[in-house]
Amino acid sequence: MTDIAQLHRRALDATHKIVAGIQPDQWTLPTPDEGWDVRALLNHIVSGNLWAVELTAGQTIDEVGDRLDGDMLGDDPLGAYDASAQAAAAAFEVAGALDAQCAVSYGPVPGSVYAGHRFIDVLIHGWDLAIATGQDATLDTALVAACLAVVEPQAGLMQASGSYGSHVDAPADADPQTRLLALLGRRPPHE
Numbered sequence: 642m643t644d645i646a647q648l649h650r651r652a653l654d655a656t657h658k659i660v661a662g663i664q665p666d667q668w669t670l671p672t673p674d675e676g677w678d679v680r681a682l683l684n685h686i687v688s689g690n691l692w693a694v695e696l697t698a699g700q701t702i703d704e705v706g707d708r709l710d711g712d713m714l715g716d717d718p719l720g721a722y723d724a725s726a727q728a729a730a731a732a733f734e735v736a737g738a739l740d741a742q743c744a745v746s747y748g749p750v751p752g753s754v755y756a757g758h759r760f761i762d763v764l765i766h767g768w769d770l771a772i773a774t775g776q777d778a779t780l781d782t783a784l785v786a787a788c789l790a791v792v793e794p795q796a797g798l799m800q801a802s803g804s805y806g807s808h809v810d811a812p813a814d815a816d817p818q819t820r821l822l823a824l825l826g827r828r829p830p831h832e
Contacts (some may be wrong), residue, residue, distance in 0.1 A: 645753050646733040648787050649760040653726040655781055656686070656767030660722045662776045668718075672773040673827055674766070679773050680714065683722060686766050687713040690725035693759050696743045697732040697752055729759065757791045764788055765825055772830055785817045789824075796824045 660683060668680040677685065688709050695705045714721045732738060739753040764784055771778035796808070811823035819829055 645756045645760060645791075646730070646739060648784065649733055649756050649763065650730040651781070652760050652764040652767070652784055652788075653690075653730055655784060656763050656770070657723060657726060659767050659771045659774070659776055660719055663718070663770065663774050667774045670773050673769045679770060680718070682766060682769060682773070683718055684713050686763060687721050687725045689759065689762055690722075690729035693729040693755070694725075694732045696745060696755065697735070697738050697741070699741070701744045702746060726763075733759070761788055761791060761825075765822075765827070768822065768827070778830070780818050780821075782817065785821055789817055789821050792821060792824050 663679060663683075669678045671678055672682045674682055691709050691713065692705070695709070696702075713725070733752060733756045739751065739756060741752050742749040743752050743755040745755055745758075764780065765788075768778050768780055770776075809823040809826055809828050811820050815823070822829065
């Protein structure tokens, strides 16, 4: 598999295009993530990016405290996304970051595991934003294949966490993107 830090950066770049396509009247539209509108979901992504910077630098959740709670988007959601994406991508690319332990909420894990989870989060929530705002929701096939390789071995754990939704049955001949989305509790919009 390609280096997880590079996959994470590519997912951030792909999601940038979707964030840039959000129109001013779309911030309150519902998303596939129950209870989150477009602005709340983007705020979640930006906050997650900023958490990655802190946790890869050796901070603990208690040390970060509530600094990353609340509105992270301000008056420039795209600018906030871009700044957080650049910082998060760079954090995982620091020498040794993928081997260092990160004190995430589900226990200390190697940076490579955390980067994989951030990769999934950014890519899938990009899809969620595309669906919510009527943009092309076709994900890059190489990113989908890499994401499947990360998700499949731990799909049960991810579903049990409640963070990604319950498994959705996909047809046996489903394309990779449909299979990935189903594993993470998402249905294609035509269903």
